Amino acid sequence: MFLEDVFKEYDFHCVAKGYSPKTMKNKRQEYKQVLLFLKTKRGIDQLESVHTDDLRAYIRYKQQRGLMPQSIQTMAKAIMAFFNWCVQEEYLKESPMKKVELPKVPMKVLEGFNENEVYKMINAFDYSSYNEARNKAIIAMMADCGLRAMEIRTLPFKNVGETTILIHGKGSKDRVAFISPALKKILIKYERIRKEFVENKLLSEDTYFLSYKLQGLAHLSLDNIVKEAGKRADVNKKRISPHMFRHYFALTTLLNGCDIYSLSRLLGHSSLTVTQTYLQSLTDEKLGEQAKINSPLMNINKKRV
Template identity: 55%
Template sequence: MLFEDVLEEYFYYCLDRGFTPKTMQNKRQELKQLREFLMQKRGIEELESITVYDLKAYLRLKQNQGLQAQSIVAMFKLIRAFFSWCEKEELLTENIAKRVETPKVPKKVLKGFTVEEVQAMMNAFSYKTYLDIRNKAIIAILADCGLRAMELRGLLSVNVKETSMIVNGKGNKERVVFISPALKRILIKYERFKKQYFQEKQTTSHYFLSYTGTGMSHVALDNVIKKAGERAKVKGKRVSPHTFRHFYAVQSLTKGNIDIYSLSRLLGHTDISVTQRYLHSLNDEQLYTKALSASPLMNFK
């Protein structure tokens, strides 16, 4: 069977599964690069002719091109997913990509935000203009709910309720995220200002809107976060939506006394091991606070 034909069927399968446009773009780009390599460098057109050695050669090519270990691991994850599908569809007897060893990625401990830094970033925006109050609400919702960037941009107004919101996460999976009273106060002000600002304008159904009434782009959201970091003078840290997600997770584990299973559900993780990574970034002071709260003697009446 022609590798090119199998790829086309796989892409339709992925579309049917509801993968995001960004994920589809990554899959198409990487698997088409693999197809070109196999055809031009290895003379392979048939799916059944691909061997472990061909995939190892492709991985070496990426390494020789200077691709970092983390990027190679991410790239090969897409390839493994394709060959796993081929095995499930009985197009191949095994997932040969499983036998290819990828480079080990050095673990980096993310240096998270402090409470003071997050407060300063929220206070970097006023309640005077639409964009300022929208930006304040964005910072607040990221810090208080730990949403992914794509989840925040895709949030629909109809899904924001009184005390909760329905979030569309990875793999098009919906989950419920709860709204605290402190966050609700900010959202109410944002919604009021938003209604006034767009009262005679046509808008999309997104909760957070650009000044023209459309949904926010990835670059626009990134610019909001970076502007907040600059105004609050946050130094030596990655100022991004994911760092707010990290802040939410660490605060929940240390101050909220939430168990890791509940946190995993709130964050939309399919595997609890992903949530456990946040435990590795706790500093000594945070671990001490957590240890005190768990101390049997300290909890004696």
């Protein structure tokens, strides 16, 4: 079977599975590159001719071009998914990616936000205008619900209820986020200002958070809102982005007593392994505080008082 034909069939399979346009774009780009490499560098155009050594050579080729270990792992997962599908369809007996060794990704400890910084960033905005109220609500919702940037930007207005938010997550997987009383207080004020802002206007999209064009926010716009919050709050971190609030939510929720299984569901992760990467910013100081709170002897003494 020609590799190009099998890739086309797999493309239709992925579209039918409901992968997002962004995911499909990334997949197509990667498959185009590996197909080109196998044809020009290894002289292979048949699926059955692909060997583990050919894919090892592709990994080395990517390394030589300066691709970082994390990017190589991401790329390799896409290739693995394709060959695993080929096995499921009985086009191959075994995946040639099965024995391909991948470079280890160095563990990076992110310097996450602390409670004081998040508090200051939320209060860096007020209710003096629609944009101010919107930005305040965005920062508060990201910190309190741990939503992805895309989930915030495309959140339909109808999906925000009294106590819950219906999230259309990654990979077309729905989940529920919960609105705390503290967040609800901010959202009530925001919705009142939003109602006045959209009155007698024709909306391009009825998203919960609107741009000046009356549609969902662009990725850059959301990033700029977060950076503006950091600037106003004088938060000095190497990285200030919407994703850092997701890390803050994960770590804070866990330290407040949530188990990792429930946390994984709240974040919309497909596996606990992904959730665990969000906890790398757990510092020794925070760990020490938690150990003190959960100390067996300390709790024995409390019960005896």
